[in-house]
Amino acid sequence: MTNAILEAESVRVQYGELVxxxxxxxxxxxxxxxxxxxxxxxxxxSLLKALSGVLPMAGGRMWxxxxxxxxxPSHELSRMGIAxxxxxxxxxxxxxxxxxxxxxxxSQRMDKRQAEERLDFVYSxxxxxxxxxxxxxxxxxxxxxxxxxxxxxxxxxxxILLIDEPSLGLAPxxxxxxxxxxxxxxxxxxxxxxxxxSSTLALSVCSxxxxxxxxxxxxxxxxxxxxxxxxxxxxxK
Amino acid sequence: MNRNKGFLMxxxxxxxxxxxxxxxxxxxxxxxxxxxxILIWTVVSQSWSLLAGIGGMWSLGHIAFxxxxxxxxxxxxxxxxxxxxGLPAGAAVSALVALALGFFICRLSGHxxxxxxxxxxxxxxxxxxxxxxxTGGDYGLIVPLKLSPSGILNLSWDSQMAYYILxxxxxxxxxxxxxxxxRSGFGLKLAAIREDSRxxxxxxxxxxxxxLITFCIGAALASLAGSVYVSYYKxxxxxxxxxxxxxxxxxxxxxxxxxxxxxGGLVGSAILLPLSSFLNMFATTLPGIDRAxxxxxxxxxxxxxxxxxLGIRQALxxxxxxxA
Amino acid sequence: xxxxxxVITNSILLGFVYVLVALGLSLIFGxxxxxxxSHGALLILGGYMTYVFWKLIGGWPYAAIIPAMLVLTVVGVxxxxxxLRFIPPQEGLRQILGLVGFNMVxxxxxxxxxxxxxxxxxxxxxxxxxxxxNINSKYLTAAILSVILVAVTFLILYRTSLGAKIRAVxxxxxxxxxxxxxVTKIYFIALCIGFLLTGAAGGVISTYYAVTPTGGIPFVIxxxxxxxxxxxxxxxxTVIGAFIISFVQNFTxxxxxxxxxxxxxFIIFLAIVVARPQGLIGGKA
Numbered sequence: 113m114t115n116a117i118l119e120a121e122s123v124r125v126q127y128g129e130l131v132x133x134x135x136x137x138x139x140x141x142x143x144x145x146x147x148x149x150x151x152x153x154x155x156x157x158s159l160l161k162a163l164s165g166v167l168p169m170a171g172g173r174m175w176x177x178x179x180x181x182x183x184x185p186s187h188e189l190s191r192m193g194i195a196x197x198x199x200x201x202x203x204x205x206x207x208x209x210x211x212x213x214x215x216x217x218x219s220q221r222m223d224k225r226q227a228e229e230r231l232d233f234v235y236s237x238x239x240x241x242x243x244x245x246x247x248x249x250x251x252x253x254x255x256x257x258x259x260x261x262x263x264x265x266x267x268x269x270x271x272i273l274l275i276d277e278p279s280l281g282l283a284p285x286x287x288x289x290x291x292x293x294x295x296x297x298x299x300x301x302x303x304x305x306x307x308x309x310s311s312t313l314a315l316s317v318c319s320x321x322x323x324x325x326x327x328x329x330x331x332x333x334x335x336x337x338x339x340x341x342x343x344x345x346x347x348x349k
Numbered sequence: 350m351n352r353n354k355g356f357l358m359x360x361x362x363x364x365x366x367x368x369x370x371x372x373x374x375x376x377x378x379x380x381x382x383x384x385x386x387i388l389i390w391t392v393v394s395q396s397w398s399l400l401a402g403i404g405g406m407w408s409l410g411h412i413a414f415x416x417x418x419x420x421x422x423x424x425x426x427x428x429x430x431x432x433x434x435g436l437p438a439g440a441a442v443s444a445l446v447a448l449a450l451g452f453f454i455c456r457l458s459g460h461x462x463x464x465x466x467x468x469x470x471x472x473x474x475x476x477x478x479x480x481x482x483x484t485g486g487d488y489g490l491i492v493p494l495k496l497s498p499s500g501i502l503n504l505s506w507d508s509q510m511a512y513y514i515l516x517x518x519x520x521x522x523x524x525x526x527x528x529x530x531x532r533s534g535f536g537l538k539l540a541a542i543r544e545d546s547r548x549x550x551x552x553x554x555x556x557x558x559x560x561l562i563t564f565c566i567g568a569a570l571a572s573l574a575g576s577v578y579v580s581y582y583k584x585x586x587x588x589x590x591x592x593x594x595x596x597x598x599x600x601x602x603x604x605x606x607x608x609x610x611x612x613g614g615l616v617g618s619a620i621l622l623p624l625s626s627f628l629n630m631f632a633t634t635l636p637g638i639d640r641a642x643x644x645x646x647x648x649x650x651x652x653x654x655x656x657x658x659l660g661i662r663q664a665l666x667x668x669x670x671x672x673a
Numbered sequence: 674x675x676x677x678x679x680v681i682t683n684s685i686l687l688g689f690v691y692v693l694v695a696l697g698l699s700l701i702f703g704x705x706x707x708x709x710x711s712h713g714a715l716l717i718l719g720g721y722m723t724y725v726f727w728k729l730i731g732g733w734p735y736a737a738i739i740p741a742m743l744v745l746t747v748v749g750v751x752x753x754x755x756x757l758r759f760i761p762p763q764e765g766l767r768q769i770l771g772l773v774g775f776n777m778v779x780x781x782x783x784x785x786x787x788x789x790x791x792x793x794x795x796x797x798x799x800x801x802x803x804x805x806x807n808i809n810s811k812y813l814t815a816a817i818l819s820v821i822l823v824a825v826t827f828l829i830l831y832r833t834s835l836g837a838k839i840r841a842v843x844x845x846x847x848x849x850x851x852x853x854x855x856v857t858k859i860y861f862i863a864l865c866i867g868f869l870l871t872g873a874a875g876g877v878i879s880t881y882y883a884v885t886p887t888g889g890i891p892f893v894i895x896x897x898x899x900x901x902x903x904x905x906x907x908x909x910x911t912v913i914g915a916f917i918i919s920f921v922q923n924f925t926x927x928x929x930x931x932x933x934x935x936x937x938x939f940i941i942f943l944a945i946v947v948a949r950p951q952g953l954i955g956g957k958a
Contacts, residue, residue: 166847186850202848204841215841218834219853407766453947461946468894472939479932637784644777651771
């Protein structure tokens, strides 16, 4: 069995009295793409936020590359290689595309050559961004913002991407473009944990799947072993 | 009707104390003086609490209306007009100014509302200092100690107890007004606006109008306190009427007692005014220490006890629930 | 005509100073989302500290501004770490009141230590003649210092990687975290910069204006009006706003009456807050 790049056990996330994630145990094997699906309000976003350090964990533990990282803040985790592409995208709207992309360079203190290499790389994946490098991120379209945020995460040279509903609110053709990038990334060795509401999209890229409902993981297995009906069953039960 | 019971109990206690204490201490000038100032500041604090605690309008300029009432009454007294008319006149002036100011600011969101009221009272202070032939400038106005005929017409008495009774009447009046508002449908609308103004608007409440009316009522009540103040102390100056320190008094007292509780202002002033008086003793040797300690108390209150003394029970029960 | 040119000159010179006065306030709001209601007392503290260091060290009074800035930064950092950070940012009212309380404490501590009288830094006042205009040397030096400090601030913010990180945190702290920026550290740095600027502003003011313990009030009114005019957190707006306010203030003072300055400012303040709360230049409301 491959080593897990990311492992979390009995994660609990709550907002004050409200429990968003009761207990979630999840494992992303290195080099794999794993899907996390489930209905609205299941706690998927909260789980991702906890795994990336954006939200504190009220309980549970987490390991990154076999090293325990429970409780580390988001800036540490992202520097270690866990990149979150959040729900709502969250670009820095007041800054230009280029400035957005350069921020990881500053926070990781890359040297010039490294920075240029990575910049070239992300521009090759998203030529649209290259055309708009001096444009204010806030004025980009939804799809372009999504590309920007993915590109920005890639500038961190991540080992695992935590992606939260990238297709949300985007036109199908844009969604397609984004989903074309994901397998390319996987080929480069980047692991992926993908949250989506649509299981079809997610399973097209991911080799295993977790179903989450009401704060708990209710199913986990290989994408090839499970049918659409079975998944729906877990969704709705 | 828990609320009603709470009010009646509190009112009973307050009434008994407010009658018994002055009788017991009737020959102690110092204590009577303290009690009078407690009542005056209770009115200012309660009217502020109506705005802030119940209406959600955190005004840092409330004291200015106290000032308008005081100056109006002082001017009446000095120019031979019966001072008692200063009570309604001052209230009218304050209400009108509140109407004018409120017309602009009652639509504003919290931060900006507070900012404007803050600047407003400072600006009023500057203005009053400037037009000094009218207002006595930096020195303020002094009301003659004895006005004839003495008695209610001129709000001028020989006995200190009479002033206490005046303050008492005004305080009871103010408390009743606020209680009636809180219990009424209007009060319900006000509370709704405080909770969530957008939802309130969505259910058809005219947020602006309710806020404006409340703002004016609060101003008028504060003005009454100002009129009582100047008829007792015989002096009003810009610092007391418009200054930042004075502006914070109703705020500190209400927070100490419990913002939103009808007796919060009373509890707060009853605790802090004697404290202030005590600190004042050191102020002659070290001017400013009383205010510095005051500010520190306020900072600590905000941090540790934002719901005030009357809110302790609520805070305690909340933490008990959490442990359960 | 001569008078007009004179007033314009003074307005420009003082405009630079007012930028400095308002910049710290605007920055701290823009990044930490704290409206610093103790700005007035802090300015005055800056002035008094400058006076103290000047008395201690002697020499060029303007050099005393530097240690004053440092003192203020320490005060600000302590205030944040001991007090402010325990008040959640959503509870803006508690923040405001806590800071107003602090303002009162600070003002009165200054009163206790220095007494109620004015304190002024005596330095040579000269007038340079430029055609019809008299240029007040104190105003000029104050303006030059302000320009330097403001320029350095803008350079840091817009031309350095640190500045980019600060702007990112101001834009979206969550996103900043996920791109590896230590938001807490940035808050600390931004706080220091804000207080350094405020300390400098207080020091600069004290070189041409006698300070009293309550002397912060007119400057607070100025600073708040500028910041509201330009848009809370909008730095360019703050710059433009500062000049507009300086012109209004000086013209009112000369052509109407000195005491009406603040009346005019209040009217403008009111007008903006009512008509366009996000400021004339725009920004976050």
